[in-house]
Amino acid sequence: MFHFSNIVRSKGDPTIVESGPSLKRPQDQLARALGWFSLGLGVVELLAPRRVTETLGMEGSETLVRAFGVREIVAGIMSLSVEKNAGLWARVGGDGLDAAALLSGLTSDNPKKGNIALALLMVGGIAMLDYRAAQDTKPRRPPRDAKRKLYPGRSGFPKGVKAAKDRAKDMIQHATAGVTS
Amino acid sequence: MKALVWHGKEDIRCDTVTDPEIQDPRDAIIKVTSCAICGSDLHLFHNYIPGMMPGDIMGHETMGEVVEVGAGVDGKLKKGDRIVVPFTIICGECEQCKRGNFSVCETTNRKRHLADKVFGHATAGLFGYTHLTGGYPGGQAEYLRVPFADATHIKVPAGIPDEQLLFLSDIFPTGWQAAVQCDIVPTDTVAIWGCGPVGQMAIRSAMLLGANQVVAIDCLPERLSMAEAAGATTINFETESVLERLKELTDGKGPEKCIDCVGMEAHVMASLPDTVLDRAKQMVMLESDRPHVLREMIYVCRPGGIISVPGVYSGFSDMLPMGAFMNKGG
Ligand SMILES: NC(=O)c1ccc[n+]([C@@H]2O[C@H](COP(=O)([O-])OP(=O)(O)OC[C@H]3O[C@@H](n4cnc5c(N)ncnc54)[C@H](O)[C@@H]3O)[C@@H](O)[C@H]2O)c1
Ligand SMILES: [Zn+2]
Ligand SMILES: [Zn+2]
Numbered sequence: 001m002f003h004f005s006n007i008v009r010s011k012g013d014p015t016i017v018e019s020g021p022s023l024k025r026p027q028d029q030l031a032r033a034l035g036w037f038s039l040g041l042g043v044v045e046l047l048a049p050r051r052v053t054e055t056l057g058m059e060g061s062e063t064l065v066r067a068f069g070v071r072e073i074v075a076g077i078m079s080l081s082v083e084k085n086a087g088l089w090a091r092v093g094g095d096g097l098d099a100a101a102l103l104s105g106l107t108s109d110n111p112k113k114g115n116i117a118l119a120l121l122m123v124g125g126i127a128m129l130d131y132r133a134a135q136d137t138k139p140r141r142p143p144r145d146a147k148r149k150l151y152p153g154r155s156g157f158p159k160g161v162k163a164a165k166d167r168a169k170d171m172i173q174h175a176t177a178g179v180t181s
Numbered sequence: 182m183k184a185l186v187w188h189g190k191e192d193i194r195c196d197t198v199t200d201p202e203i204q205d206p207r208d209a210i211i212k213v214t215s216c217a218i219c220g221s222d223l224h225l226f227h228n229y230i231p232g233m234m235p236g237d238i239m240g241h242e243t244m245g246e247v248v249e250v251g252a253g254v255d256g257k258l259k260k261g262d263r264i265v266v267p268f269t270i271i272c273g274e275c276e277q278c279k280r281g282n283f284s285v286c287e288t289t290n291r292k293r294h295l296a297d298k299v300f301g302h303a304t305a306g307l308f309g310y311t312h313l314t315g316g317y318p319g320g321q322a323e324y325l326r327v328p329f330a331d332a333t334h335i336k337v338p339a340g341i342p343d344e345q346l347l348f349l350s351d352i353f354p355t356g357w358q359a360a361v362q363c364d365i366v367p368t369d370t371v372a373i374w375g376c377g378p379v380g381q382m383a384i385r386s387a388m389l390l391g392a393n394q395v396v397a398i399d400c401l402p403e404r405l406s407m408a409e410a411a412g413a414t415t416i417n418f419e420t421e422s423v424l425e426r427l428k429e430l431t432d433g434k435g436p437e438k439c440i441d442c443v444g445m446e447a448h449v450m451a452s453l454p455d456t457v458l459d460r461a462k463q464m465v466m467l468e469s470d471r472p473h474v475l476r477e478m479i480y481v482c483r484p485g486g487i488i489s490v491p492g493v494y495s496g497f498s499d500m501l502p503m504g505a506f507m508n509k510g511g
Contacts, residue, residue, distance in 0.1 A: 003236065004235075005188075005234065005235040005236030006236060008234060008236070009236060010291070010316065011204075012201075012202060012204040013201070013317075013318050014182070014184065014198040014199045014200065014201055014238060014318055014322070015198060015199050015236070016186065016196050016197070016198050016236055017196075017197045017198055017199060018196065018197040019186070019188075019194055019196045020186075020194040020195040020196050020197075021194065021195075022188065022192055022194055023191065023192055023193055023194060024191065024192050028191070077464050077465060078464065081464045082190075082191070082227050083449075083460065083464070148402050148403050149403055150402060150403055150406035151403060151406050151407040151410060152406055152409065152410050153410060154407050154410045154411075155410040155411050155412070156381070156385050156410075156411055157385070157388075157411070161388070161410075161411060161412035164388060164389060164412075165388060165391075165412065168388065168389045168390065168391045169367070169391060172367065172390075172391045
């Protein structure tokens with residue numbers, strides 16, 4: 001199989017013959033996809049808020065859309081980083097805000113209420129993905145109050161701390177005596 | 182052979198790769214018997230250090246048995262020898278090696294043109310680290326080519342298990358050097374941030390170098406318990422104020438000697454707002470490191486004291502209290 005990375009290897013260094021399975025789990029890939037989605041949506045909201053408000057019949061809410069864009073971008077960057085779990089939870093919260101904002105536009109006199117309903121449906125679907133990804137990427141650390149293994153016997157000094165310290169003292173005295181005499 | 186290969190952020194795979202071969206008369210090939218994982222590998226895993234490329238073999242804390250030697254190894258090694266391989270590749274001949282500054286050997290970094298640009302001056306070649314340090318394949322593999330093998334090895338006798346020797350490859354000399362650089366005198370309080378492997382070795386080294394008091398700082402109870410076992414006074418930074426406790430333990434004067442065994446990935450906590458800001462800046466690449474420990478050390482260190490930094494930093498750190506640093510005698 002061809003491996004791109006082999007081209008740049010220094011001459012004589014081992015090259016890949018066959019690659020093993022990736023450590024990345026499907027939930028990590030989902031987090032990544034959601035992170036990029038967040039960035040994309042955020043950029044549209046930030047740079048073209050009128051397109052968004054017009055589609056939803058919510059003209060006048062451009063500032064809110066821009067602010068949401070910033071929020072999406074921040075959550076996107078976080079979801080793509082090592083702190084993806086925090087990013088995904090931020091997205092779940094954001095989905096709630098999106099839904100609330102959309103609901104506020106769902107008035108009987110809004111000619112585009114069909115689009116809003118569609119957007120709400122989408123937010124609902126994405127929220128479910130966000131929630132799942134956030135649940136699945138929870139840090140796998142033991143809980144704070146979990147019983148931990150302690151190592152009170154591992155001083156590393158075969159004869160104990162005191163003996164090691166005394167011996168060190170002797171040696172230092174010897175060394176300094178050697179220098180002055 | 183099989184090897185652990187870096188493919189990108191949080192993506193390390195067990196690949197089949199070609200076997201290493203002797204490329205230079207000073208090379209040797211070892212069959213790896215053990216290779217440890219280091220805090221430094223975590224920085225690579227999280228892709229915080231520039232210069233990694235997909236296909237790089239991980240691992241720099243290696244030992245094994247010599248299976249092949251080049252013609253230039255000059256009788257210093259032979260087939261069947263058991264050696265620990267230090268993570269720094271050294272020539273043993275350049276000006277720095279002659280002074281004992283092996284980690285900044287002037288010969289072994291084969292990508293020095295890159296490193297000179299980034300760091301001002303290249304450091305030694307390292308195994309299983311970035312292309313800024315030569316991009317040499319590492320020891321998380323069945324076989325390892327050891328360049329400059331006549332100088333880059335520690336011969337060890339049979340009969341001692343790997344686990345008791347492997348520390349010679351990195352963390353013991355790293356912790357020892359960190360303590361030696363503090364010029365410890367018998368009245369000193371030595372404060373050590375981080376009780377990972379490097380911190381544990383620094384704690385024990387400071388003891389052996391005759392420190393009056395060693396204070397160990399971390400938040401993980403298991404690691405703090407091991408520090409305590411070695412005779413250190415411990416501070417849990419999650420439940421106690423490091424600054425207050427260090428003052429208390431030194432009659433308000435601060436520790437004379439401070440060692441950073443944490444590095445660029447300091448714990449992020451809401452109660453330490455600077456760490457949250459660093460983390461945010463790190464995400465958008467406005468800052469490469471989270472230097473919380475450096476800040477704390479500079480602030481708490483006794484004027485005229487010494488700060489020693491074995492913890493790995495990759496590039497640029499913000500908001501260091503340079504005023505305190507200068508005025509205390511930095
Ligand atoms: N200079 C060298 O040659 C060299 C060699 C080996 C390791 N290192 C570096 O030394 C550092 C430690 O290595 P390790 O293998 O022990 O890593 P490690 O990740 O096992 O240990 C780091 C410890 O620091 C603790 N910590 C985090 N934030 C802290 C804070 N604010 N205050 C106190 N403690 C905190 C963590 O809880 C952890 O226990 C790493 O940066 C590593 O890259 C340098
Ligand atoms: Zn290491
Ligand atoms: Zn050298």
